[in-house]
Amino acid sequence: MPNNNFIERSILETLSFFRESVFADEYAARDGFLQRRNARQKTIASLLLLTGVLFARNLYLLSAIYIFVLGLAVLSRINLWFFLKRTWIFIPLFSLFIALPALFSFFSPGEPVLILPIGQIKLVMTKPGLMAAGFFVARVVTSVSITVLLALTTRHNELLKGLRVLRVPQMFVMILGMCYRYIYLFAEVVENTYLAIKSRVGGHVRQRAGRKIVAWSIASLWQRSYALNTQVYNAMLSRGYRGEPKVLEEESK
Amino acid sequence: MHIPDGYLGPATCGFFYAVMLPIWALASKIVKKTLKAKQVPLLAIGSAFSFVIMMFNVPIPGGSTGHAVGGVLVAILLGPWAATIAITVALVVQALLFGDGGITAIGANCFNMAFVLPFVGYYVYRLISAGSTVGSSRRVVAAGIGAYLGINMAALCAGIEFGLQPLFHHTAIGQALYCPYGLNVAVPAMLGGHLLVFGWVEVLVTALVVKYLQKQSPELLQSQEAAQ
Structure with missing residues (x-):
């Protein structure tokens, strides 16, 4: 029995994730009462x-x-x-x-x-x-x-920054903001991974092989993430990060 | 296993926020000490990683698909305290921005999935793999067993939290105000699915990822052990 619905489903899920985000952004940009x-x-x-x-x-x-x-x-x-x-x-x-x-x-x-x-x-x-x-x-x-x-x-990055009003430590808010950015990058990686699987295996993957492919993709995503860490840290250093996060915006408000 | 708003009453929600506050504080302190400055972005990247693990669908017998939660995997890769922070961040983003899991229930969700799950899984993994080399198959088995026990323990906690609601919160005539089922229904319902299906997806994904990393980059499996 062909069992590639895990491929289709993953692709659809990542696509709907992006679509939702686009919708959310569009609504947040409208000129309404709460916006x-x-x-x-x-x-x-x-x-x-x-x-x-x-x-x-x-x-x-x-x-x-x-x-x-x-x-x-x-x-x-x-x-x-x-x-x-x-x-x-x-x-x-x-x-x-x-x-x-x-x-x-x-x-x-x-x-x-x-x-x-x-x-x-x-x-x-x-x-x-x-x-x-x-x-x-x-x-x-x-x-x-x-x-x-x-x-x-509410624009998502503003919403995350708004958490500071609840005395959530700055460190947490920074990690939240960075995490939010990487979710999109990783979701794209997931989508591309499944598209690549689809293009290579066509319509038929055995369950066992399917599970292996998925686990390996997760492992390779972690490898890439780990490598990314060094680059991100260097980028942070080059912008003046010295162990404590500093934010420029909103001081005037 | 993400508990939405409305399932747990105020006392339970408040209790778990109170329990999690010192855990979060301790986790930040320990992570600051053990994680090198260079690894700060790793927490954010780890959170994003635990967020997207759920987007990877895995084929399961019967032609259906499932996904792993990945909490134990994150604990094996980052250590349990860093995993607590990374998973908490992922849960907050899910609850706040994507409506997945309740905001009033963040304390309870974090207790189950960011504390119980990674800690049980991680220490079972360490216990079984104690003294083994990084490439040994005992580690793969240890990761699988850790994942299974971790997720089932978390499901048991969620089941107990649901099941206690009718006892804590009801009207004078005994009518439930939150989750309407007692322990005798909630615990088997939560545990059954995880013991039979979701637990095994977790086992497969965690064990296979560890096996792959053993071959491809064993240093990633040792990085956090060295830090402790």
């Missing part, structure tokens, strides 16, 4: 909202926050359909799926709402079950929406 706010304010506001969602014990409050976030997305000129798709797929849908058994009496005993007879067995949907599943999914989707909205309306 005009500064990254630090947005980070703090998002954290406050997330904490609110975390502590909320009222389904109306959770729904109100969710609608508020959707409103902010519209005000920030984000296509609502795109936003809903982006936030519901995959985590909330998955959560909805795993919350399904909790609807019924064997996990959530209580006042029955609906009885589904399936053959000899009667599945009893209960009120506490509905509430538990509702809380769970509402909390998950609202939290994901807040995070995605922040990431969509």
